[in-house]
Amino acid sequence: MIALITLFVTGLITLFVAFTRKPLLVGIIATIGLIGGLFGLMYESRYGIRLFPDYHGLNFDTTAVMFSFICIIFTTLLVWTGFKPLTENENHAGDHIALMIFSLCGALIMTSFTDFFMFFLGLEILSIPVYVLAGMKKSDALSSEASLKYFLTGSFATGILLFGIAWIYGSTGSFDLLEIKNAILNSTHNSSLLYVGVLLVLASFLFKIGAVPYHFWSPDVYAGSPATIMGFMASVVKIAAFAAILRLFTDTFDSISGVWGPLVLGVSVLSMFVGNLSAIKQTRVRRLLAYSSIAHVGYALLAVVTFDSVETTTYHYNVYYYLLAYGLATIILITAENIINDESDDIENWVGIARKNPILGLFIIMAILSLAGVPPMMGFFGKYLIFSQAIYDYPYIVAIALLNSGIGIYYYLKLIVKVLRKPYEAPKFDKLIICSLQWIVLIISGVLLLIGGFLLLLF
Amino acid sequence: MEGTLLNSGVSLQFYIILATIIFCIGVLGVMIRRNAIIILMCVELMLNAVNLLMVAFSNYHGKGDGQIFVFFIMVVAAAEATVGLSILVLLYRNRKTVDIGLFNKLKD
Numbered sequence: 001m002i003a004l005i006t007l008f009v010t011g012l013i014t015l016f017v018a019f020t021r022k023p024l025l026v027g028i029i030a031t032i033g034l035i036g037g038l039f040g041l042m043y044e045s046r047y048g049i050r051l052f053p054d055y056h057g058l059n060f061d062t063t064a065v066m067f068s069f070i071c072i073i074f075t076t077l078l079v080w081t082g083f084k085p086l087t088e089n090e091n092h093a094g095d096h097i098a099l100m101i102f103s104l105c106g107a108l109i110m111t112s113f114t115d116f117f118m119f120f121l122g123l124e125i126l127s128i129p130v131y132v133l134a135g136m137k138k139s140d141a142l143s144s145e146a147s148l149k150y151f152l153t154g155s156f157a158t159g160i161l162l163f164g165i166a167w168i169y170g171s172t173g174s175f176d177l178l179e180i181k182n183a184i185l186n187s188t189h190n191s192s193l194l195y196v197g198v199l200l201v202l203a204s205f206l207f208k209i210g211a212v213p214y215h216f217w218s219p220d221v222y223a224g225s226p227a228t229i230m231g232f233m234a235s236v237v238k239i240a241a242f243a244a245i246l247r248l249f250t251d252t253f254d255s256i257s258g259v260w261g262p263l264v265l266g267v268s269v270l271s272m273f274v275g276n277l278s279a280i281k282q283t284r285v286r287r288l289l290a291y292s293s294i295a296h297v298g299y300a301l302l303a304v305v306t307f308d309s310v311e312t313t314t315y316h317y318n319v320y321y322y323l324l325a326y327g328l329a330t331i332i333l334i335t336a337e338n339i340i341n342d343e344s345d346d347i348e349n350w351v352g353i354a355r356k357n358p359i360l361g362l363f364i365i366m367a368i369l370s371l372a373g374v375p376p377m378m379g380f381f382g383k384y385l386i387f388s389q390a391i392y393d394y395p396y397i398v399a400i401a402l403l404n405s406g407i408g409i410y411y412y413l414k415l416i417v418k419v420l421r422k423p424y425e426a427p428k429f430d431k432l433i434i435c436s437l438q439w440i441v442l443i444i445s446g447v448l449l450l451i452g453g454f455l456l457l458l459f
Numbered sequence: 460m461e462g463t464l465l466n467s468g469v470s471l472q473f474y475i476i477l478a479t480i481i482f483c484i485g486v487l488g489v490m491i492r493r494n495a496i497i498i499l500m501c502v503e504l505m506l507n508a509v510n511l512l513m514v515a516f517s518n519y520h521g522k523g524d525g526q527i528f529v530f531f532i533m534v535v536a537a538a539e540a541t542v543g544l545s546i547l548v549l550l551y552r553n554r555k556t557v558d559i560g561l562f563n564k565l566k567d
Contacts, residue, residue, distance in 0.1 A: 120528075124538070141550075142564055146565060147546050148495065152495070158539070159486075159506055163505070163509050169525055174522075223565055
C-alpha cells in the first residue's frame with residue numbers, strides 16, 4: 001500500500017514538474033519516486049505494516065510483493081532506456097513518464113487484489129494509460145493505428161470480463177475471492193452459470209496476455225507502438241496479468257480446475273506452435289518479438305496448469321522466474337531498438353551490430369540466447385523449472401514444448417547470425433549513439449540474465 | 460434461479476435473458492460493423508448489459524455490492540470512452556477516415 005501511494009504521488013508530481021519544461025528534472029523525480037516505491041514495498045513486507053488495517057481489498061502477500069517488485073524494476077529500466085524518445089517533445093516530457101507510472105499503479109493493484117472490485121479497477125488503471133501511450137507518436141499514422149487496435153481489442157475484452165464477473169456474482173453472491181472460493185467448495189453442484197462466468201473471465205485474460213486464439217492484435221500493436229511502450233506491454237502488462245491469473249484461477253477457482261485446466265493447456269500448446277512457426281518468416285524485429293512473446297506466453301501458461309501437483313509457492317515461483325527472465329531479455333532488445341532507432345524496423349538493420357559496437361552486440365546475443373533457452377542464461381533455467389514440473393502430469397505436452405523450443409532456436413540463431421555478420425553493403429547508419437542511462441540498463445539486465453541461473457542454487 | 464425480484468413483478472430469468480440479448484447485440488456489432496465510432500458504441504452497449512445484469516443479481520441476492528459495482532463500471536466506461544474518442548480524433552487527423560477496414564498499414 002505504501003508503494004502504491006508513493007508511486008501514485010510520484011506520477012502526479014511528475015505531471016506538474018513537466019511545466020518547468022526540464023526533461024532531466026522529470027526523469028530524476030520519476031527515478032527517485034520509483035526507487036522510493038521499491039523501498040516502500042520492501043519496508044511494508046518486511047515489517048508487516050498495513051496502512052489501512054480495516055481495508056481488505058488489497059493484500060500485499062509474498063506473491064504480490066514478488067510480482068510488484070519486478071513490475072517496478074522493469075518500469076524503472078524502461079523509463080531509463082526510453083528516456084530520450086519519451087521526452088523528445090519537451091512540452092509532453094512529463095506526460096509519457098507519468099502515464100507509465102500510473103499504469104504501474106494498476107499493475108500493483110493487479111498483483112494484490114482480493115476482490116473483483118479492485119481487480120477490475122486495477123485492470124483498467126493498467127490498460128487505459130497504455131492505450132494512450134501506444135499512440136504516443138501523434139503525427140505517425142502507424143502509431144495511432146496501433147493505439148486504436150489495442151484500444152478496441154482491450155475494451156472488448158473488458159466487456160467480456162465484466163460479463164463473466166456478473167455471472168460469477170450471480171451464482172455465488174459475492175465479489176470477495178475468499179467467499180467465492182468457499183461458495184464453490186460448499187455447494188454440492190455448481191450451476192453452469194458459474195462455469196460460463198469463469199470461462200468468460202479466462203477468455204478476457206487470454207486476450208490481455210495475447211495467447212492464441214486471441215493473439216491477432218499483438219503483432220500489429222507491438223509493431224506500431226513506440227519501442228519503449230512495446231517493452232512495457234511485453235513485460236509489465238504481461239507480468240501483472242499473469243499475477244492476476246495465478247490469484248484468480250489457481251488460488252480461487254482451483255476446485256473447478258477440471259473446467260478451465262484443459263482449455264488453458266490447449267491454449268498453451270497452440271500459442272507455442274503459432275508463435276514459433278509465425279516468427280520464422282518475419283522480416284521486422286518487433287513483429288518477430290511479438291510472435292516470440294506469444295510462444296513465451298504458451299510456456300508460461302504451461303506452468304499455470306501444473307499447479308495442482310505442487311505446493312502453492314513452487315508454481316508461483318516458476319511463473320515468476322520465467323517472466324523475469326523473459327522481461328530482462330526483452331528490455332535488452334528494446335534498448336537495442338531504441339539505440340538503432342530505425343523507423344522501418346527492418347531486420348536487415350541489425351546486420352553487423354556486433355562489428356560496430358562489440359559490447360552492445362554481446363548484450364544482444366545474451367538476450368537472444370536467453371529467449372532461446374540456452375544455458376547458462378536465465379531463460380534456460382526458467383524453461384527447465386517449468387518443464388521439470390510439468391513432466392509428471394503432461395509428459396507429451398512437455399515433449400511438444402521441447403520441440404517448440406527447437407523451432408525457436410532456429411529463428412533466434414538466425415537473428416544472432418545477422419547481428420554477427422559483416423554487412424554486404426555500406427551500412428545506413430555509421431555510429432551507434434548509446435547514452436549512459438542505456439548502458440546502465442544494459443549492464444543491469446545483462447548481469448542479472450547471466451547470474452540469474454546461479455541465484456537459483458541459493459534457494 | 461427462480462423467484463421474483465424485490466418490488467417488481469418480473470422474475471430474474473427475464474432480466475438475464477434481456478441482458479444476454481443486449482450483450483450479444485453488442486458483441487455482434489463489434490464484430491460486424493466497420494465504423495470505429497459504432498464499434499465504440501457497441502462496446503458501451505456490452506457494458507450496459509452487464510450493468511443491468513449486476514443490478515438484477517444484486518436485487519436477487521438482497522445485497523448492495525452489485526449496485527456499487529455498477530458505479531465502478533460507469534466510471535470506467537466514461538474513462539474508456541474519453542480515451543477511445545480522442546484516439547479516434549487523432550487517427551482521423553492522420554488518415555481522414557474512421558473505417559477500420561482501411562487501418563491495415565501495419566499488416567504488411
